[in-house]
Amino acid sequence: MEVLSPYKEVTDVILEAGGEPLKLCYQCGLCTGICPWNTVRSFMVRRIMHEAQLGATNFGSEDVWICVTCRACVQRCPRGVEIIDVMRAIRRAVASLGIGVVPDALRISAKNIAGVGNPLGEEPEKRDDWAKDLGVKKFTRGTEILYFPCCIPSYDPDVKTVSRSTATILNKLGIDFGIIGTEAKCCGEAIRKAGHEEIFQSLAKSNINTFGSNGVKTIVVSSPHCYHAFKNEYPELGGKFQVLHITQYLVSLIDQGKLRFSKEIKKKVIYSDPCYLGRHNSIYDEPRKLLQSIPGLELVEFPDSREEALCCGGGGGRIWMDTKKGERFSDIRVEQALEKGA
Structure with a gap:
């Protein structure tokens, strides 16, 4: 009713x-x-x-x-x-x-995304600088895999290890992959959840056109948010690609016998399920299987994991807004990990 x-x-x-x-x-x-x-x-x-x-x-x-x-x-x-x-x-x-007020931090991020294609306001020409010394090629028609690293690992010096490590792994495995580089724009997932539908549609249409004109068929991503956007939201606008999170892709190589870890790593590791990989897309097993395939590594679980996992607090555009000390889910997560000895 x-x-x-x-x-x-x-x-x-x-x-x-x-x-x-x-x-x-x-x-x-x-x-x-x-x-x-x-x-x-x-x-x-x-x-x-x-x-x-x-x-x-x-x-x-x-x-x-x-x-x-x-x-x-x-x-x-x-x-x-x-x-x-x-x-x-x-x-x-x-x-x-214009009903109400958009928070300043979100307004600035939205302006940056609409203007230069990334929330940090960085120059588009520098989007692929993270890969300059790694021998990563530009994606061209016929390349097997497009690796899309997300805006933050592309620009943020503290997070570039994500994109650089991923590319290094793919290189060592001999995977035929490339990056779009300066033509790529933010996937738009977070800005859409923050209410800026027009900006999202502009980003998505631009990326879909770029991917399509370059002959992209399979996209491997690091970010759960990029995964969600490309897999579940871009098809609304005609963008239909095979989309794999890096953990899914690496586990598929393990299953095919193409990837095996030989070096023993004696560490206790804890895995936090990202909301956009877990609850939004039901990807729980692959990250754990990947970690458990490493010799010597002990995988432990948070008290609330999988479907019950605690959010990190960064979704829905909150990554660009300040959260008061004492209200940050990420701090709770760190404390839980320390209690587990990870």
Whole structure:
């Protein structure tokens, strides 16, 4: 039964922005109970849903920008309500219609992405600088694999080890792969969840055109967010490619007998399930199988793992916004890892 809104105009704005799942919510409150925010502060998902149904949404509230899109609420919802779509629609109303205020940090990131194709505001010409001394070739038609490293490992000096290590592994395995480099743009997943639909569509269409014109068929990614965008969102705009997370790809090579680890690494390691690899895409086993294939390595689990894993706090555009000390899920995760001796 559809809830009738006393302020129908506001509800209609949210519905037209993609909030149709709002109609299915019957206010059981399980979403609030499972939301990770309530381990560190109060965040009433049920109230936000109800206010949207009634047309009483406070577009100027901080709560509009709190959701990390971890999907824990959707997973728990007895009706499978896509709550993230509703949150995205509320944000879209703010971003596109000017109702309320977009946080400064998010506004700057959105401007950078729209202007130069990455949230850091770095020059597009420097996007492939991370690979200059690694002998990585530019992707051309006929190349087997496109490696797409994501914006942060492309530019951030502290995170370039991700892209560089991945490329080094692929090189040592003799994989025929290349990178798009300066033509690539941000995948757009996070900026879409932050309500900037028009920017997402522009990025996606540009990347789809670039991939298509270069003959890309298979994309290997490091970022779970890029994985989600390319696999689940780009097909909406005609971009259909085989998409593999690096853990999936390496495990497939292990299964084919093409990859084997010989060096023993005697370390205790703990693996944190990313929301966009786990709850969003049900990829739980491959990362663990990859780690367990390393001789001497002891893999331990967090107290909440797999479907119950704690979010890192960076989804839904929160990666670009500051979170108060004492409210950071990542700090909780580090403490849990230390308690496990990892």
